[in-house]
Amino acid sequence: MLLVVVGQADATPALPVPELQTPPAGLAEPPRSQSREVYELHLAVDIPVTIVAGSAGLVRVFFADQLARKSCPCDPSGINALDRGTVGNHSAAAGIAANVTVYGVMAALPLVDLLDLGFGRALGQDLMVYAETLAVDTALQNATNFIVARPRPRTYAGDPASLTSGDGYLSFYAGHVATAFAMVSVAAFTIRQRYGERIWPWIVGGLIASSVAVERVASGDHFPTDVGVAALVGTGIGITVPWLHLREGEIHAQIAPVGANGLGLVGTF
Numbered sequence: 001m002l003l004v005v006v007g008q009a010d011a012t013p014a015l016p017v018p019e020l021q022t023p024p025a026g027l028a029e030p031p032r033s034q035s036r037e038v039y040e041l042h043l044a045v046d047i048p049v050t051i052v053a054g055s056a057g058l059v060r061v062f063f064a065d066q067l068a069r070k071s072c073p074c075d076p077s078g079i080n081a082l083d084r085g086t087v088g089n090h091s092a093a094a095g096i097a098a099n100v101t102v103y104g105v106m107a108a109l110p111l112v113d114l115l116d117l118g119f120g121r122a123l124g125q126d127l128m129v130y131a132e133t134l135a136v137d138t139a140l141q142n143a144t145n146f147i148v149a150r151p152r153p154r155t156y157a158g159d160p161a162s163l164t165s166g167d168g169y170l171s172f173y174a175g176h177v178a179t180a181f182a183m184v185s186v187a188a189f190t191i192r193q194r195y196g197e198r199i200w201p202w203i204v205g206g207l208i209a210s211s212v213a214v215e216r217v218a219s220g221d222h223f224p225t226d227v228g229v230a231a232l233v234g235t236g237i238g239i240t241v242p243w244l245h246l247r248e249g250e251i252h253a254q255i256a257p258v259g260a261n262g263l264g265l266v267g268t269f
Contacts, residue, residue, distance in 0.1 A: 036117060038193040039125040039245040046132055046245075054135035056142040060170075068166030069149040076156045083223035086153045095219035098212050102176050105208060106134075109187050125245075130186055133241040137182040137234060138175075145170035154220040174222040178234035180209035185238025193246065209234070 059067075076087045110127055117123045150172035155162040162168030184205025191201045213227035222230075 036194060037122045037125055038190065038247060039129050039242065040247045041125055041128055041245065043128075046128055050128075050132045050135045052135075053139035054131075056139040060142050060145075064166035064170070066166070067146050068169045070163075070166070070169055071149065072151050072155050072163055072169075073158065074151050074156050079156065079223075080225070083153075083225055086217055086220070086223050087156045089153055089218055089220035090157070090159070091215075091218045091220070094215040095221065098176050098215035098219065098221075101208065101212050101215070102180050105180065105183055109183060126190060129190075129242050129245050130183075133182055133186045133238055134179065136241055137178055137237045140233065140237065141173060141175045141178050141230070144173060145175070148172045150223075150226070152221055153223060157220065159220075171222055172226050172229070173233060174213070174216050174226040174230035176216055177209070177213045177222070177227045177230035178237075180212040181231050181234030182238040184209050185235045186242050189239055189242045193242075 076084060079087065110130065113126050113130075114123060117126070149169050151169050152162055152171040155168040155171075159168070184201075188201035188205050191197050209231065213231060216222045216227055217224055
């Protein structure tokens with residue numbers, strides 16, 4: 001929005017002032033964020049949330065066997081028609097590919113951000129929002145896993161390792177898939193805010209995250225419904241957390257000559 005407030009610089013009658021449609025020459029509209037910062041942190045909240053939520057992953061590592069409800073051997077005939085065909089999937093290559101994709105993207109996104117921004121406040125804010133997104137995603141997926149305690153396809157198939165381990169009963173919803181969609185969503189959201197890109201980041205990110213969903217089903221670690229719900233939840237977290245950190249709109253204003261003897265306050269907000 002353009003705001004012009006005109007006043008007299010001296011007592012000489014001013015010439016008529018035409019309606020000003022654009023800022024005068026030399027006063028081009030400033031970029032929305034010259035420092036490329038798009039997020040605003042509240043460290044008194046962000047740091048505790050990140051630490052507490054992220055610690056849910058440690059609970060799983062150390063206490064999965066004690067906390068998980070083991071309920072198999074199970075009858076595959078009780079599985080819904082959409083998921084039943086997944087029982088018997090056991091592709092080790094797909095499992096490795098999913099791990100490489102998730103952890104590779106997790107490491108690559110901060111590196112790309114560093115190469116783009118360099119060291120500075122904008123990078124630090126991006127990394128904090130990224131870490132908090134992953135932490136919230138980790139907490140929610142692990143809480144759901146233990147509450148639902150759904151056996152994995154491998155567990156239904158009678159895989160000995162899955163039958164006896166707590167991790168074999170944490171199928172719903174798919175953690176790898178939720179994390180993948182959360183990561184690509186926060187990246188796409190950030191690119192949109194900083195550079196205005198609306199389409200290609202979501203397409204590229206969606207293809208990468210979707211490959212993880214396919215791989216986790218092929219490996220026998222998850223059912224199709226596990227990865228479908230995970231994609232929705234991960235995307236929601238990947239949008240909501242950075243959205244909550246967006247900076248408020250900035251106001252830019254300058255004093256500029258208007259007409260022959262007038263001064264004006266010219267700005268955008």
